[in-house]
Amino acid sequence: MFLNTRNYRLLQALILLGLGAYFTWKIVSGTLFFYINERFLWLIIAGAIGFFVLAQAIWPRSAVEVDEHHHHDHDHEHTHGSSNRVWLLLIVSMPVLFGFLVPVQPLDTSAIETKGFSTNATLASLNDSGSVALSQPADERNVLDWIRAFNYSEDPSEFIGEPADVVGFVYHDDRVDDDQFMVGRFALSCCVADAFAIGVAIDSPDAGEWKDNQWVHVRGTIELATFDGEIVPQIVAESIKEVPVPPQPYLFP
Amino acid sequence: MKRLLNFLGVFGVALLAVILILLFQSFMAGGGNLFLVNRFTTFTTIFLGIFIEAAPFLMLGTLASGVVEIFFNQDAIRRLLPRNAFMGALAGGIMGFFFPVCECGVVPLTRRLFTKGLPPAVGVAFLLASPVINPIVIASTYAAFGFSPVFWLRIGLSLFIAVTVGLIFAVQMRPERLLRPVALAPIQGGSVDFVEPTPTQPLLSRLQQALRIGADEFFEMGRYLILGSMLAALMQTFIPQTTLLALGQGPVLSIIAMMALAVILSICSTVDAFIALAFVGTFSTGSILSFLVFGPMVDIKSALMYLQVFNRKTVIYLISLPMLMSFLMALILNYYVGL
Known part of the structure; x- marks a missing residue:
């Protein structure tokens, strides 16, 4: 199947990397403050680090490990349906798509x-x-x-x-x-x-x-x-x- | 064949989204329809603003949930609970401090605790209170409101409603009667979803496991956050606040409007304080509180999860009791306290 657990994990990890990259880009370019108050900078830095940590944690390393995890997966049995997974990935990738593709502009x-x-x-x-x-x-x-x-x-x-x-x-x-x-x-x-x-x-x-x-x-x-x-x-x-x-x-x- | 269709489906939709955005970009570069262009960029800015602000809080919640899942022994926690119903409900109400999960994570956790014999009064109080009475949500409420009356009342009223509803459930002594039979099967089967803490595993691999559960939950709950912030951004982009203002004027209508909004937006309790902040000034204080108290207990996503886990009668109580109580309290605040 196309969206087997390994590929699903891979796409999840890529989206998390994308989110981490987006946050990092916002922080480095300073355009972060087009969106939030400057007193939350620390929160966004922690968030960016968090995304990278999560991405490495679910990055599929070997077939064995993925398989083992599949059995231990906690109560999200309803996400195992393939179309459900597709929606999950699509929705969570929205901030990455909008963030990178729509021109950055403060409120006017x-x-x-x-x-x-x-x-x-x-x-x-x-x-x-x-x-x-x-x-x-x-x-x-x-x-x-x-x-x-x-x-x-x-x-x-x-x-x-x-x-x-x-x-x-x-x-x-x-x-x-x-x-x-x-x-x-x-x-x-x-x-x-x-x-x-x-x-x-x-x-x-x-x-x-x-x-x-x-x-x-x-x-x-x-x-x-x-x-x-x-x-x-x-x-x-x-x-x-x-x-x-x-x-x-x-x-x- | 099915594989191919699946493949095409995913990339078809993703490609479509990219093409749409690129089209819009060229449209905007060419001047295009100024109204639509302006609204689209405003929508994007607000959507991303809410998401950027909320995502780290959601992540904290899901990571904490992963850690609880892997490192906490639920049997030991049950042994520590008081036998008395009132003390039990109170304990359930403040248990959120030790299981810091938002309303998304609390449903599966409560189900698991019920199957381990947690008394209904404790479990229900925990279910309703912990989305507010936990360090992460208290921190984000403080970030939004500071130590204002809204901050204290949110905590006090949430705890009060949760403990009261918990006590009503105390008449039912057998927790499994609250659950749908289907919901019990995967847990009693054991292998599917419960990760028994295995001390033999090295710490690092257990941590990785907790992170993976956290990541999964981030996707699971993140979609409700993203859809919710898109909805909120859409509303802010297209509905003038003068329209909302008209609703917000009445001491009764404003409460109904804000409670309906809380249900529709389905925003995670870790971030709803920031959303509520946008309505301060336009809506009555009672209605802001009803949003902050009722929203974490019942919204579209948690109601869906309740229906998957509890039987119908339980769900009706779980939704209607907090609804009535938060409405009445907001009414009292608007009419008699006048904050």
């Missing part, structure tokens, strides 16, 4: 349609770092820091006129004026499944010329704005520069 504005766009991150996970954002020099704050600083501050008008220097993607929100656009970032606490887009409105006479998804570096001064009933930061742009997608496109609260 097309995800905002379903995930939404927020100008005030009131999420519980964001609370405790407000004081850190306040103690930062103004021009070192990123989009998330500014929103936090505004959330945390008793009187946001203290920020008026402070220099702002932020990087993010352009997003034309329906809720802003024609001479404005949003500079947004995705923030995620675990993986892209929980990512949400946040941003700051930019005041610029040529706002209409900037296209959605273009990454820009904006310098300007802070103004107050009211958005959805909340006081949020807004930047009056002095200069807007086109920049490539940064190696770390997301922010980690």
Whole structure:
């Protein structure tokens, strides 16, 4: 039979090697953080090692050993059907296929349609770092820091006129004026499944010329704005520069 | 002939998948239909994100299960259990600390323990509680939620429901009555699937055996994880959260929605906390908890496994009791506690 235990083991081992290779590639290239929060790096390194260890364990060495193992196989008798095995292998190879063949791309504005766009991150996970954002020099704050600083501050008008220097993607929100656009970032606490887009409105006479998804570096001064009933930061742009997608496109609260 | 068909079948489907993806790549390079291209890359990113995050946790679970399988003597564990039904159920509820398996691994393990004479109260409490009350799931819940009320309530409510249902099963003294007769045959036959720990084997070869069981279980359970994360990614790609938001507003409907979601997604308890995190803010806290408490006890994949192992009456109890209890508790949380 084509899918005898030996060949099945061989394919299993190859898929595990593929998964290990995929994880390793993500770690080495740094694109791992297009998918998960950087605090889970250790987990993914352990996972990559685990895949290689598992692959060597089930790599069929000799016919005898495979045969012996077959008899000792624990309670997965229902996987012994050949078509069942085929499905098992196909499904588990999906992450390898998608991972290697689909172009690597972080979330962009097309995800905002379903995930939404927020100008005030009131999420519980964001609370405790407000004081850190306040103690930062103004021009070192990123989009998330500014929103936090505004959330945390008793009187946001203290920020008026402070220099702002932020990087993010352009997003034309329906809720802003024609001479404005949003500079947004995705923030995620675990993986892209929980990512949400946040941003700051930019005041610029040529706002209409900037296209959605273009990454820009904006310098300007802070103004107050009211958005959805909340006081949020807004930047009056002095200069807007086109920049490539940064190696770390997301922010980690 | 059959061999040939099989061969063609596997490579046919695999080839088809590769061709489809390559076609899509050239389609995208040419500009293509922007809507579809964007949605496809978003889907891929979310799918891979969930998988990358979850795979190491699943692997930990399956490796632990392999080690338990090879190195633990179940008879000795049974001798250590208390005779009193309540203490027994409680012991079953926290046994997950010593058998750290998620809901995928717990079903076969419980069956094996039952055939070794484990009292039903202990076994049922173990079956329902261990997918949550174990170090791996507690760690991943902590990673997602920190020491928030959700974290503590998930543990407390899971233990409470599991012990209560266990006590209801305490009226049945003979564990084999819970099982389907078919499920007993392969175990009592002995040779098919139980690996008796053989101290004569060198440690390294036993370790390799544990790894092989772990790898097998990774494939076995990994497919539910992969299908689940694809489903979740599809939903996140195509269903605007405003639609979900409409459901999530009601204190009752949100619970029903999240419990249904837990069943449909069938996500392994080692990672479901990360999935639940995506719904925090849009859904009521009670409904998030019902997802985290009920999901590990009952979902599509575990219900399928229950049906293979237990008789119909037992399965009905195993599904309906946790369902009612987690619904009621979530309701109380939404209405009276207001987290």
